[in-house]
Amino acid sequence: MTISPPRPADDSPSAIRPEDAGQWTAKLRGTAVEALPPERLLPDRQPAYVASAIYVFGVLTIAALLLVIATGMVLAIMGPSWWHVSSTGLFVNSLHLWSVEVFFFVMVVHLWGKFFMAAWRGKRRLTWITGVVTFVVSVGAAFTGYLSQQNFDSQWISTQAKDGINSTGAGAVFNVLNFGQMLMWHIVLLPLVVVAIVGLHVLMVRRRGVVPPFALDEASVGATSATDEVTPATVEATPAGADTDGGPA
Amino acid sequence: MPGGTTGSARKETRHGARGIHGFGTVGMTATLALLGALINLTGPGHFIDWGFIQLSVANFVVICLMVVTFVAAILLPLPSRRSHHDD
Numbered sequence: 001m002t003i004s005p006p007r008p009a010d011d012s013p014s015a016i017r018p019e020d021a022g023q024w025t026a027k028l029r030g031t032a033v034e035a036l037p038p039e040r041l042l043p044d045r046q047p048a049y050v051a052s053a054i055y056v057f058g059v060l061t062i063a064a065l066l067l068v069i070a071t072g073m074v075l076a077i078m079g080p081s082w083w084h085v086s087s088t089g090l091f092v093n094s095l096h097l098w099s100v101e102v103f104f105f106v107m108v109v110h111l112w113g114k115f116f117m118a119a120w121r122g123k124r125r126l127t128w129i130t131g132v133v134t135f136v137v138s139v140g141a142a143f144t145g146y147l148s149q150q151n152f153d154s155q156w157i158s159t160q161a162k163d164g165i166n167s168t169g170a171g172a173v174f175n176v177l178n179f180g181q182m183l184m185w186h187i188v189l190l191p192l193v194v195v196a197i198v199g200l201h202v203l204m205v206r207r208r209g210v211v212p213p214f215a216l217d218e219a220s221v222g223a224t225s226a227t228d229e230v231t232p233a234t235v236e237a238t239p240a241g242a243d244t245d246g247g248p249a
Numbered sequence: 250m251p252g253g254t255t256g257s258a259r260k261e262t263r264h265g266a267r268g269i270h271g272f273g274t275v276g277m278t279a280t281l282a283l284l285g286a287l288i289n290l291t292g293p294g295h296f297i298d299w300g301f302i303q304l305s306v307a308n309f310v311v312i313c314l315m316v317v318t319f320v321a322a323i324l325l326p327l328p329s330r331r332s333h334h335d336d
Contacts, residue, residue: 053322105311109319 041206049213057110058205064103065198069191071096076187080150100142107135119211127204134197141194144186147176158182 016026074092075083083089111131120128146157158176165171175181295306304312 051327053325053327054319056322056327101311105315105318108315109322112315112319113322 036203036207041203043206047210047212050210054113055210057106057113060106061103061110062198062202064099064106065194067099068096068103069195071099072187072191084151100145104138104142107138111135114211117211117213121211122208124204124208124211127201127208130197130201130204134194134201137190137193137197141186141190144182144190147182148179148186150179 016030020026071092075089075096078089078092083093114128114131143161147154147161161176162171165174165176174185297304297306297309
């Protein structure tokens with residue numbers, strides 16, 4: 001039995017003993033803490049420019065996504081006979097549909113807002129790209145969802161879509177007439193991808209900060225990193241209670 | 250009986266129409282009927298055809314709502330707890 005030596009003087013959770021510095025766990029932990037220190041991961045205050053309604057739509061998108069996932073899990077547990085016949089099932093099915101509608105609605109407004117802010121500025125390219133990829137993958141997730149309804153609507157959509165998909169050559173591996181395949185894409189593969197990319201997107205927002213307005217960005221010219229975030233005197237911190245963009249930026 | 254309500258009818262209104270869940274079946278049915286009367290969803294959908302741009306009226310309405318929301322989000326002030334800082 002090995003007895004661990006006492007921890008180093010710096011007893012923080014990320015402290016690395018010199019003899020452990022070569023281990024991959026220590027390296028990974030050190031890199032992660034350096035990139036996303038707790039105070040940046042869960043900040044208490046935000047720049048003043050975040051106090052605008054246009055910054056709300058990122059976190060609204062995440063809220064809608066959570067509702068989509070929660071209602072989808074209930075539908076997966078209970079099955080088609082429940083969501084088509086019982087009143088509660090119809091209600092949850094409608095919640096699933098309308099939360100998707102809200103998800104896309106607020107995500108598009110969020111996308112427009114970030115596009116006109118040129119939100120890829122300040123080393124935020126990966127933030128922008130993960131947002132775009134999330135949008136595209138979400139379209140696929142919604143499409144396979146419509147194919148998984150188990151009703152005439154899904155039959156109509158699949159028979160209309162097959163020609164388009166086949167014309168791209170993708171029909172050999174993505175057969176919209178194969179219900180089992182479409183269901184698995186809808187409830188396993190695509191949700192995993194969406195959640196993973198959204199998670200990365202949010203981490204990138206936390207790492208780089210919310211993109212500043214153009215004028216403030218020009219004021220920050222000379223900053224060595226976008227993570228130094230715009231701390232010009234003109235920007236006042238605002239309480240986290242007014243933080244409106246915990247989500248994609 | 251014109252111009253009045255019998256005791257039993259009043260009782261039915263209080264208990265039968267509202268039901269045990271508060272809003273009641275009658276209220277729900279009336280609300281749905283009212284919403285259904287506003288927009289006629291029976292029959293084929295309506296489409297907009299502007300050259301190569303073809304989209305349903307429903308999608309067009311959603312796009313318009315998104316534009317309105319986008320503009321409102323930029324122009325309207327966000328409620329804040331400013332009084333907390335003014336102290």
